[in-house]
Amino acid sequence: MLSLLDLAHLLSSHARVAVTVAVTTKNRPLLDSLLSRSPAVVPLVLPFPDYPALPPGLENSKDLHPAFFRSLIHALAGLRDPLLRWARSTPQPPTAIISDLFLGWTTDLAAELGVPRLTFSPSGALAVAVSNVLWRRMPQRSNVDDPDCPISFPEISSSPVFPWRHLSMLYRTYKQGEPISEFIKEGFLSNNASWGFVFNTFADLEMVYLDHLRKDLGTPRVWAVGPLAPPDGPAERGGASSAVACEMMEWLDRCPDDSVVLVCFGSQHVMAPPQAKALAAGLERSGARFVWCARGGTAVPVGFEERVAGRGLVVREWAPQVAILGHRAVAAFLTHCGWNSVLEAVAAGVAMLTWPMGADQFMNAKVVVEEAGVGVALCEGADAVPDPDEVARVVAESLGLSGKESRDRAKEQSQKALAAVKGVGSSRRDLDEMVAELSKLAVN
Template sequence: MAVSHRRVHVLVIPFPAPGHMLPLLDLTHLLSDRFQLSVTVAVTPKNLPQLSPLLARSPAIVPLVLPFPANTGLPPGAENLQDNPTANIQVMMCTLGGLHDPLLRWARSRLDDPPTAIISDFFCGWTESLAVDLGIPRLVFCPSGALCLAIVHSLWRRMPKPSDPDNPDELISFPNLPGTPVYRWRHLSPIYRSYVEGDPVSEFVKAGYLANMKSWAFVFNTFSDIEKPYLDHLRADLGHPRVWAVGPLAPPPASSSERGGRSSVGEEEVVAWLDGCAEGSVVYVAFGSMWVPSPTQALALAAALERSGARFVWATRGAVPVPEGFDKRVAGRGLVIRRWAPQVAILNHPAVGAFVTHCGWNSVLEATAAGVALLTWPMTADQFFNARLLEEVETAVRVCDGEEVPDPDELARLVAESVGEPGRERREKAIEMGRRATAAVAEGGSSSKDLAEMVEELRKVTGGSKANTASS
C-alpha cells in the first residue's frame, strides 16, 4: 500500500449537515496548518460556502467540487440538511453514495499527486469500498462521541428489537458496553429504528455502518478524560489501537463568531450585555441547527424563563415561536437572539453558568470546553446518549425528555437553581472538566498526542515524508 516517495495527501469527505461538517473541517484545518498535509475536500456546489471560512484561513486546502448526485427521493436542491432539515437522512446517505464513481475517476486521474488516505464521515460508509478500490487507508471521522458509536456498532451487529412494537418505552440493554447501559426504545437512533429489512435504502445504510467497522482507523471529536472507558472499549472491540480522540475540535477564535450561520446580533453587542452580568449568573438557551421546539414546548420554555428570575440569553434561530410581548416583559434580564447566535463566544463568557441544550455533540463539547454546566433536553439521534454521559460525570441534569412539554414551574425552578447556590457544585465540576478539555488539546495533552500519533501512523502507512509536516 505504501510508496516510499509519496507525500501524505488526504481526501476528506464530509456529510452535509452542520453538526457533521464543522468539526471535520476544524480537523482538516489542523492537518493542513499544523502538519502541512496535502488536503482535498470533496464538496457539492451548494455546500461550497461552508468551506469558505476554512479556505480563507487554510489556503493550501483544495476543494473538489462535484455535482450532487441525482435522486428523486430528496426535495429539489436538497444538498444539505441545514437548508432542508426535513430531508430524509437515510436517503441523503444513500444519495451521496453516488459520488463513489466520480471520486474514483478523479483519484485515478491524479497520477502525480494521488490521494494516499481518506477521512470521511461515519455517515459515509460507502467510502470504505472507495478506499479499497484505491488501495489506501480510510479513517472514519465520528462527529459524535465514543459512547454513541459503541452503541451504534452494537445495534447494527445485534439488531435488537422490542418484544412489544407498540411500547416505545421498552428497555433495550447493551450488556457488552462499559456499565451495561440501558435505554428506552424511543431513545435509540431513529435511523436504526426505521430500518426495514429488504428496503434498498435501509440495507444501504446498514451496509455503510458495517463497512465502517472494517476501516483502518477511527478519529473522534472527543477527549480521553470524558470518554476513556468507551474509547478503550472500541479499541478492544475493533481489535486494533487506531482509535484516536483529538477533541474538543474548535475553530480559531477569530473565525468562530459566525460558526454555522450569521448572527442577527453582533458578537460585541452580546458580549457587552453579558459584561453587565455577574459571573456564572446567566443561563444560555439554544437547541442547535436542526431541532425546533413545538409551539407548546416553546410557550412552556418562555414561561419558565420568565418565572425563573434568572438572567438568560435565548437563541431562537428565528424558528422558535416566542410569545408576543415576551421581550418587553424580560427586558434587562433576558436577551432574545433571533437567527443565529455567536455560541462559542457566549459559552466562553464568564457570566454564563448554565446551558439549556438539546445535547447535540458539538454543543456538548463547546459547553464542556467552556466549563459550563448543562440542563439537558435531548430530543433524538445521539442526544440521549450524550445527555446520559454528562449526567454521569455530574456536569449536567435532565430538565425535559424528547417531545414532552415541561411543567413551566418545575423548569423555572431548575433554571434558577442552575445559576444559584443549589447548582454551585455542578458548576464547579463543569469548570474542572473544562480545564481537562483545555489540557487535552494543549501541547502534551491526550488529544494533542493522539492527533500527532494519527499523523505519524498515516505517514507510515502511506509512505509520507516527515519533511513535509510540521512538528505538533
C-alpha cells in the same frame, strides 16, 4: 460538518499533511472560515448527485425530515464515481480518506484506490459503541407497541440500558429488505472495517468507551483528538457574523460573571408552539438572566420579550455559540445535547441543563449527567412539553448555590479538556500519532 472541518484545519497545520476537502456545491460557503485559517487546504467542489427522491435545495437544508435524511445518506453515494475519477486523475492522489460515519460506502472506495479509510465520528464514543451493537446484533423490542421497552447493551462497559425511543431514528426505521434500510445498515457495518477511527472527544471524558472500542474494533488505531472546536476560532464559524450577534456580546459584557443561562437547541429542531410557550413561561418565572437562541419559526409568545427586557434576550439569527459559551457571564447552558454543543460547553467550563431530543443526544446526556456530572436533566424528547415551574426551578438553581457542584465540575472538566489539546495532552498525542501513521503510509 463543523467538527470535520475543524479536524481538516488541525491536520493542515502539520507540514507533512496536505488536505483536500470534498464538498457539494451549495455547501461550499461552509468552507470559507476553514480556508481563511488554512490556505493550504484545497476544496474539491462536486455537484450534488441527481436523486429524484430529494426535493431541490435539500442538500444544505436545516429542515431535514427523517425520511429525507435516510434518502440523503443514500444519495451521497452518488459521489463515489466523481471521487474515483478525481483521485485517478489528480497529480497528487490521496494516500488516505477520512469520512464521517454516514459515508460507510467510502470504505469500498478507499479499497478500490488502495488507500486506508479513517472513519470520523462527530458523535461521542458511547454513541458509536451503542450504534455498533445495534447494527451488528439488531436487538428488537419484546413489546413492539412499547416505545419505552428497554434495550440493554451488556457488551458495552457499564452495561447501559436505553428505552427503544432513545435509539437512533435510522435504526428504529430499519425495514429488512427495503433498499435504503439495507444500504444504511451496510454503511454502518462497513465503518467497522476501517483502517482507523477518529473521535471528536478526549480521554478524560470517555476513556472507558474509547478502550471498549479499541477492543471491539480490534485495532489500537482509535484516536480521540477533541475538543475540536477552537475556543479562539473565528466568530463566523458555522455562520455569518451579524449586528445582532455583536449587540448580544455587548449585552453579555454588561452582565456579572456566571449570571447568564444560554438556551439553544441546535440547527435542526424548531420548537412546537406549546413547547415554546412552556419554555418562555419557565424562563420568565425563573428570574434568571438568559440568552435564548430561538431558531427561525419558533413561536416565541407575544409580549414575552417586553416582559423580560433587561434580563433576557431572544436571538433569532445565527449566533456564535462557542464565543457565547466562552463569555465570563455564561454559567449554564440549556441544550439538546448535540455532541458539538456538549464539547463546546465542556471546553468552556459551562454546566448543562439537558433536553435531548433525538439521534445520539440521549447517550450524550447520559455522559453529561450520570458520568461526568457536569449537568442536570431538565426534559427529554422532541415532542415533550416541560412543566414551566420545573423549567423555572432548574434554571434558577443552575445559577444558585444548589448548582455550584455542577458548575465546579464543569470548570474542572474544562481544565482537562483544554489540557488534552495542548503540549503533551492526550488529544494532542493522538493527533500526532495519527499524522505519524499516515505519513508512514505516504512513504510506503
